Amino acid sequence: MAALAGAVVGLALSIGVLLGGPGRVLTQPLPVLFPFARLSLAVDGLSAYFLLVISLVAIAAAIYGPAYLRTHSPEAGPARQAAQVAALNVFLGGMAFLCCAGDALTFLLCWEGMTLASYVLVVSDDEDGENARAGLLYMVMAHGGTALLLVAFLALTERAGAFDFAALRVAAAGLDPTTRTTLFFLALGGFATKAGVVPLHVWLPRAHPAAPSHVSALMSGVMLKVAIYGILRFGFDLLAPAAGPLPSSWGWTVLVLGTTSAVLGVLYALQQHDLKRLLAFHSVENIGIILIGVGLAMILWRQEGAGALATLALAAALLHTVNHAAFKGLLFLGAGSVLSRTHVRNMEELGGLARRMPWTAGLFLLGAISISALPPLNGFVSEWLTFQALLGSASRFHGPAGLAVVFSAAMLALTGGLAAACFVKAFGVTFLGRPRTAHAEHATEAPPSMIAGMMWLAALCVALGVAPGYAMRLLDAPTAGLLHGPAASAVVTAQGPLVLSTALSSTGTDATSISMTMVAALLIALAAMAWVLRRGWQHAPRRAAPTWTCGMSPTARFDYTATAFAKPLRLIFAALYRPRREVTRETAGTPYVVSRIHYAGEIVDLAETEIYHRVERHISALSQAIRARSTGRIHGYIGFVLGALFVALLLFGVARR
C-alpha cells in the first residue's frame, strides 16, 4: 500500500512538473545527515520524466504484488514476506529519490540503496542455490559499476568543493577535454553496467528472473532506465562543455554500444527457453534501442542546424523508455502469472495456457505485439521515431559516419524482425497448443488483482500506441530543458496531436507524417468488415476436430517445441551462438531398436566466454602465482606491505607536484 501511495504521489508530482513548463525546477533541501554536505532534491524536466516512468510501473507492481506473493509462495513465512515488502519499498524509494537527487551524495546513497534492496529481492525467493549465485554476480558487477561512478563523482566534487549539482556544473565547465572525456567514460562504464549494455550484461539475465515477478518487472522496466537517466544527466548536463558540441567520441561510443546491445540482446533472447530469462535478454535489446537514440542525440547536439534532429533523437529515446517500461512490465507480470499458477519457468513444460488463462494470454499477446515493434501499438512509435532520426542524420553526414548510421538503422530493423520471431516462439510455445505437463494442464486463471495490474500497463501500451501525440507534450520539458533546443512537441507533433511528423531532410521541406490513430481506426474498421466475411454467407456448420497429425492420435509431443522453433536461426547465426548438442541413444539389445534418445543442447554467450572466462582464467593464474610466493613468513609480508606503501607515497607525491 505504501508503494502504491508513493507511486501515485510521484505520478502527480511529475506530471505537475512536466506540464508546468520547461524552466520549472522544484527544489527541496533534505535534513542534514552529514556535517560535510547538504543534501537536497531538485526535480527538473528530466527528473520528473523518469519519476513518471517509475511511478507508472510502480502502480502496476503495487496492485499486482501482494496477490503474487500470496499465490506464488504461500509457504513463505510472514518474516520473509515482510522482508520482501520492505525491500520493495526501499527499492522504489531509492529509484524515485535518485532521479530527483540534487547533489552527488544523495545520488550515490540512493544508487546504493537501490542496488542493495534489489539484491535482497533477488535472493529472497531462494529455492535452490541458483538465486544466491545470481545475486552474488549481480552484487559484484553492480559494485564494480558503482566504483567507476564513485571515481567520476569524487573527481568532480573534489574540484567543486561541494556536492550539489549546480557546483559540479560550474566545476565541470573548467575541465580540459581529456579529463572531461575520461570522466564521461568512467560514468558511462558505471551506468552501462547497471543498464546491462553488452558486454556488461552478464548479470542481468541471471538476476532479473530470480526476483519475484513484479520486482523483475520493476528491475527490467525501471531500474535499467535509472541508468539511462544517469547517462543523460552526465552527458548533457553535468559534464557538458559550456558551449559547442559534445566530443564526438561520446555519441559514437554510445551509438555503437546501443546497436551491439540491441542485436546481440535479441539474438541471445531467441535461444532462451526460460520465459523470464528470455524477457531479461529483451531488456538488453531495448536498452540498446534507447541508447541508439541517446547516442544520436549526443552526436547531433549543438551541431549547426541539427537542433530539431537532436530533439527528435532524444524524444525517440525517451519515448522508448516509457514504452519499454510499459510493455516489459506487462510481459514480466504475465510471465509471473504463469509462474505463480504453474511453478514452471521453462516454456518447454508449458503450453495450452491460452485456454486455461485467457486474460493472461491476451494481455501477454498484447505486450508481445508491442515489444516486437508492430503497429498499431507503442513499440512501433518509438522505433519509427528512431528510424526517422537515423535517416535524418544519415542524410546530414557523409562518408563512413553516414554509412554507420544507416547500418545502425538496418540493424534496428533486424532487431525488430528477430524480436517478432522470438515472441511468436515465447507466446506460441507457452500459451498455445496442448499442455505438455501436468503443471500446465491444471493451471487456472490468475486472481483479479493480478489481472488488474496487467490491464493498467496494457492500457498504457494501447494509449501510447494509438495516440502518441499526447505523450509528446510530456517530453517537452525534458527535451527542451536538456538540449536547450526546440521542444519535442514542436518537432514531432507540429501538425496536431494525432499526427506524428518529422522533417527528414535538413532543409525541412519534405516532412514524413503518419497518424497512428488513423491507421488504428482503419485497422479496426477493416477487421469489422473481415469479421463479416469470416462468418460466411450462410451459417454453415462449424465443428471441432482433432489437429491433423498424419493419422496418428495427437498428443502434446506433436507440438513444436521452443528449441525446435528457434533451430533454423540457431544454425544461421551459429557463429555467434557456438551451439553444442549431445544426442545419446539408448538401444535395446540391437543397435536398430532405439528405446530412448536423450538430447542436450546449449549455446554460449559470446561475451561470457570471450571476455569473462578469459579474465577469470588470468585472475586465477595470477592468484596461483601469488600463492606460490606466499610462504607464510610474517616478515616477508611486512616487507611487501612496506614496499607497496612506499610506491603509493611516491606516486602520490609525483601527482601532487
Added chain:
Amino acid sequence: MIGPRPFALVLIEMALLVLAGPLVTGIIQKIKARLQCRQGAGVLQPYRDLAKLVRKGTVQADTASGFFRSIPVLVLAATVTAGALVPVVRLGPPSFPLGDAVMLLGLLALARFLTAVGALDAGGAFGGMGASREMTVAPLVEPVMMMVVFSTALAAGTTELGALAAHRGTSWIFSWHAADFLGFAAMLVLLPAETGRIPVDNPDTHLELTMLHEGMLIEHSGPGLGCMLLASHTRQIVSLALVSALFFPVGPVSATGATGLLLGAGTFAVKVLVLATFLALVESSYAKLRLFRVPQYLAVGFVCALTALALRIL
C-alpha cells in the same frame, strides 16, 4: 498525376488492390502453367476458390484457443490496411497523413506475426514448422526491404510513399543512379521471398520439405482460410505496388480528372503485370532452395541494398 490524394481516393485505391489481388495470382498461375506446357486453370480461378471457401463450413482444431478464430480477420485487416499506404493510380501524399513505408512494412510484419501465432495455436508439427521457418526468413527479409526503402528515401528526404513517388517523378529509368539500379536489383531478389514463391517458398504445396507459408495455413478452413488466402493475394499485390511506387512511379502527368485516374490505373496494371511475369518466370526456371541456402540467397539482396545505401551517402 501528382498532388495530395483525397481520403476517398485512398480508400478506392485500397479496394482496387484487394479486388485485383487474386487476379494477379491467377495470372501468375496461368503463365506458370503455359511455361510448363499445361493448359492451366483460368485466371479467375482464385476468385472461384474464395467464393467456394466463403460458402463452406468450418472445421476447427479442438485444441485451438479462442484466438484462433480471430486470427484470419486480423491478418486480413492488417494486410489490407497496408494496402491503403501505397499510391496506386495517383502520386503524392494522402491529404490526411496515414502511414509511411516503415508503417507498411510494419503492418505486413504484423500480419505475418499473427499468422505464425495462429499456426502454433492448433498445435501440430505442420503449423509449428511453417511458423518457425517463416519467422526465420522474415527477420532476414525485413531489414533488407527497409534498406531498399531507405536508399530511395535518402534521395527524396521522406519515407512517405506517395511523396517519395512524387519526388522521383515521372522520369523513367533514364534518370536512375547506380544506387537505384542496385536497390532495384535487391528488390527483385527479395520479391520471391516477400510473396512466398520459389526459390524461397513454394505456394503450390503443403509438403513439409518446402512449406513455409502454406504450412501455417493448414489448420484453417472455410471462410477463415478464405480470409487468409485473400490476405496473401493482397500481400502479393501490395509488395508489387511497393516496388512500382519506389522505382517506377510512372503515370501520365498531363491528364487530369477521371481520364488521369483511368490512365493511372492502366499504367499500374501494366507495371504489376510486368512484375508478375517476372515472378512467374523465376518460379518456372529455378528450383526451390534448401532452407539453409535461403540466407545465402538473401545475402545477395543484402549486399546490393547496402551498396545502394553506401552509394547514396558517400
